Amino acid sequence: MTSDLMKSYIDFLFKIRMSENLSKEPSIMVYDSFRGHLEESVKAKFRQHNFQLTVILAGLTSVCQPLDVAINKPFKDNLRKEWHEWICQGGASITAAGNLKRAKISDVCGWVKCSWDAISDQIIFNSFKKCAILNMLDGLEDDMVYEEIDKLLAELEKENLDELDDKTEIVDN
Numbered sequence: 556m557t558s559d560l561m562k563s564y565i566d567f568l569f570k571i572r573m574s575e576n577l578s579k580e581p582s583i584m585v586y587d588s589f590r591g592h593l594e595e596s597v598k599a600k601f602r603q604h605n606f607q608l609t610v611i612l613a614g615l616t617s618v619c620q621p622l623d624v625a626i627n628k629p630f631k632d633n634l635r636k637e638w639h640e641w642i643c644q645g646g647a648s649i650t651a652a653g654n655l656k657r658a659k660i661s662d663v664c665g666w667v668k669c670s671w672d673a674i675s676d677q678i679i680f681n682s683f684k685k686c687a688i689l690n691m692l693d694g695l696e697d698d699m700v701y702e703e704i705d706k707l708l709a710e711l712e713k714e715n716l717d718e719l720d721d722k723t724e725i726v727d728n
Contacts, residue, residue: 561591562600569604583607587616625682633673637666
């Protein structure tokens with residue numbers, strides 16, 4: 556995305572905030588470290604419209620970006636399901652060369668809409684909490700960040716215990 560497009564996008568977001576009387580409320584934009592987001596003119600445009608810009612460092616999007624943490628996988632799974640249903644219902648025919656014909660753009664747009672509609676608001680909300688972006692400042696929700704890690708550790712511990720036989724002695728330090 557060029558810096559001009561990015562600046563137009565920032566203006567668009569600001570107009571939405573103004574239309575909802577939120578222009579004076581604090582706001583934060585969370586972006587990855589794509590260089591177009593980091594250009595000085597783009598950062599100045601964010602400041603002009605009272606946006607705080609937070610950049611996720613390269614290599615950390617899978618941990619810190621809400622879309623990567625909790626939304627992309629179910630969305631893609633839903634989209635794949637839509638495509639499979641279309642195939643199973645005879646939506647795809649074969650070209651003379653033996654390849655599948657492309658789906659109509661209107662079909663694909665319908666799949667995307669259905670796939671997105673299947674993502675609940677609660678999943679989106681929780682994805683931000685899991686990334687510690689919208690957690691309460693009193694610390695009551697801080698554990699949400701570690702819930703998944705705790706689950707994985709518990710599974711590994713259970714796996715390891717299952718592999719032990721009755722003669723194995725467990726020693727706590």
